[in-house]
Structures are given as C-alpha cells and as structure tokens.
Amino acid sequence: MAVLSGAVFLAALDQTMVVTVLPAIMRSLFIPYTRLDDAAWIVTGYLLGYTVAMPLFGRLADVRGRRIMFIVALAVFAGGSVLCVLARGLELLVAARVIQAAGGGALVPVAMVVAADLLPGRRAFALGIVGAAAEAGGVLGPLYGATLSQLWGWRTIFLVNVPLGLALIGATVALLPRERRDRTEGRQAIDFLGAALMAASLAALTIGLAGDTKAGEVAVRPAWLAACVVAFALFLWTESRAKDPLVRLGLFRSLPFSAANLANLAVGIALIIAMVEIPLYAYSILGTSEIDGGLLLMRLTIMIPIGALFGGWMADRVGYRATGVFGFLLAGLGFFLIGFWPDQPGGWTMTRDLMVTGLGFGIVIAPIGATVIASAGQRWMTTGSALVTVMRMVGMTVGLSALSSWGLRRFNGLMEQTTLPLKTGDMTQEQYDALTAAYQSTLNAALHTVYGEFFLIAGIVALAGVVPALFFYRGRTRGARVPFLPQ
DSSP: OHHHHHHHHHHHHHHHTTTTTHHHHHHHTTOOGGGHHHHTHHHHHHHHHHHHHHHHHHHHHHHHOHHHHHHHHHHHHHHHHHHHHHOOSHHHHHHHHHHHHHHHHHHHHHHHHHHHHHOGGGHHHHHHHHHHHHHHHHHHHHHHHHHHHHHHOTTHHHHTHHHHHHHHHHHHHHHSOOOOOOHHHHTSOOOHHHHHHHHHHHHHHHHHHHOEEETTEEEOOHHHHHHHHHHHHHHHHHHHHOSSOSSOGGGGGSHHHHHHHHHHHHHHHHHHHHHHHHHHHHHHTSOOOHHHHHHHHHHHHTHHHHHHHHHHHHHHHHOHHHHHHHHHHHHHHHHHHHHTOOSSOOHHHHHHHHHHHHHHHHHTHHHHHHHHHHHHOGGGHHHHHHHHHHHHHHHHHHHHHHHHHHHHHHHHHHHTTOOOOOOOTTOOHHHHHHHHHHHHHHHHHHHHHHHHHHHHHHHHHHHHTHHHHTTSOSOOOTTOOOOOOOO
16 A cells, blocks of 8 residues: 555656746746746646546556556656656657656556555545545645755756656565456457547647637637547547447446546536635735745645545445535535635635635545446456546546636626726826726726636535435445446
C-alpha cells in the first residue's frame, strides 16, 4: 500500500507542481508573456497525456498483468521526467510532459485495482488510501514545486522524479505480488485501433474546449469538437465489432457502473469550479495576494484526502450508496453556503464552508471507485478504473470551458451599462473620485454576483451527483465480496 500510494502521490505532485514555477520556466526558455496561452500547454499537456493514456494502460494491465504494467508506467514516468530536464524549448517540454503524464496517468487505475486486491475485505478503505494519496499530491504540488525551484531551479522538480521512480520500481519488484492469471488472458489481443480513436477523441475534446479568447469572450473550436464527435463515433463502431475490445461496451449496461461514471463526471465539473474560482474570488473580491488566494483554496483541498480516508472507512461499514449520497449532499451544502457569502465573509465562515465542501468531495472518492471495481469484473477491473478516472477529467475539461464562456458573458452583461470614468478638464477631483468609487462599487457587485452564481451552479451539480449515487451498491459488510458480473 505504501508503494501504491507513493506512486500515485508522485504522479499527482507533477500534475500541479508546475503551476507556481511557470514564470520561471518561461524566463528560462525565453517565452514572452504574450505567449502565455502557449505556455499554459505545459500544464494542459500533462492533463492531456494523463487522460488519454489511462484506457490503454488499463486494458494492458488487465491483459498483461497489473504488476508488470505498474513497473512500465513508472519507467515511462521517469523517462518523461528525464526528457523534461533536457528540454530546451517550449514544444519539446510540452511533448516531454505528455510522455511523463502517460506514465503518471497509468499509475492511478492500476494502483486502485491492486489495492482492492490486496485488501478485498476492506476494499473501499484501500481505495480511500490511494485516493487520499492522489489528492494530497495535488494539494502539495504547487508548494513542492515552488520550494524545489527556489532552492535549485525549476529543472530540479523533474530531476528528482528519476531516483524516486527508480526506487518505486525496485519496491514494486520486491513487494507487489505476482497475479495468478488464466493462460488465455495473456493471449488476448490489445485493441490499439480503439485506443488510438479514444485518445484522438479525448485530445480533440480537450483542445476544442480550451477555446480562443476573442473580443472579451471565450470561443470554443468547433472543428476540433467535430473531430471529437467523429473519432468517438468511430470508436464506438470499432468497439462494438472487435473480438477483444479496448472497452467492453456491455459494462455500461450495469447500472452501478454507469452511475459511478456519471457521479465522477459531476465531481469533475463541480471541483474545477472551486479550484479556479476560489483563488480568483480571494484576489478580486477580498483583495488578497495570489499566495493568500492559494492558501484559501487549501482550506478546501486539504480536506479531500481526509475525506477520502473517512469515506473509505464509512463505505465499508454502511455501504457505497449511503456514503456516496452523504458525500454529494455535503459538497452541495458547502457550495450553497459559499454561494451566499456576504461581501466580506469572516475567516471562520470561509474556513467552515470550504472545509465542508472539501470533505464532501473526499468522501465520494472511495464509493465511486469501489462500485466500479465491483461491477466491472475481474478481467476488466483496471479498464473500468481508468474509465471512471477519465470521466472526472472530462468533467473538469467541460466544466472549465463552460465556466470561462458563461462567466465572461454574464460579467459583460452585468457591466454593459457601466463605463470606466475618464477625468475631463471641467471635472473636479472630488467628482472624479466619486465616479471612480461608484464604478468600483458596481464592478465589485458584478463580480460578487458572478462568483456567487458560479458556486451555486457547482452546488446544483454536486446535488445532481446524489441521483447516480442512489444506484451504487446498497450495502457492504466487512469481509464480504460484492459479486462480479459474469465474464
């Protein structure tokens, strides 16, 4: 469990650690701030590689063996880190980040399934431990990256992955047990065409929803979205006819499996709203620094790994369904409390509401993962775990696009009757100061309205997650096994 948790923690660190060192990377690679959108692909490229690699690696793990694919994923992650250290240009660094992320993304579903196998009687708690490690990595990533970069330069944050990755490979070889596998499993073909089509669909979706900023609003890229639809339609067509498909489409006929995927989609949409809007709220409404905005967000994110552990413990005792419903209700309640914050909320109020929201997000992690693993069947466990993780990433991508597009339109609509005051020759300083104060008051009111509506929308999405959670497995007694679907 320590090896599994350490690996996903390291992969999650790299997902967020470059956020705080992006300016240093841009200076080192001579990237002007006019190319900030291009530099953002250092972050986006990791998310893209992290997402598209999961289904293929998940299926490879189910067919070739989870232990060996865990080792391969660690090797790819370490190799990608070496390429990041050696990169001397933006394009090479983004490509290296995609390779690094392919290994990092593959670690998550494999770790989930191996953990569930190691502790079959306490499966949800085992998944809570892995989920807590992944969330803790995401929380500490920005601080970790900033500290190492400040001490030894930004390339150090990638260099340290190499010895850590090699140490984890050695620990995996020494500690993780070999699976006893059916001889027919290793002879199954891998659907590389299906993997390529799914990767193309996810990549086109990410690029299409990233959008272009034009004339004060965010416009999606219709051509890329059309390519996503075409690639996904071809993927479904090939999977329905493949002898050994990448994804067994019949999995989605299982109501708990489909419900868990929809629930994680809701988690992704609601969580990205919190991750983006809370620091912006602190900076623009409360007048704090960027660092203080990040610390405000940590009041939410620090509770997610704690909630994951508690949710795993709870799910093993009262069942996946009750735990999932409770977690979504708690997250929804937290967002509604945040949505009705006054102009200047007190520190205790913000801490309480953010911690409630983060706790709710953490609680749902284990019941979602445990429901997928229980309903996917022994031969499709890792593939199912990969799919449910991809659904969360898709939710974050869709949520971020909708957030940017709707938020800018809403803000522009609130401010369309208000113009920035300009001082003229016949205007006294007192008159100009009064107009400026009135404009600032209108601006603050518009921002407060938009942020409040964002948080209320996130609350609605979180409460909508209760509906699929009602279709998780009802009960779970300690030591009992949920029956798998027929193979």
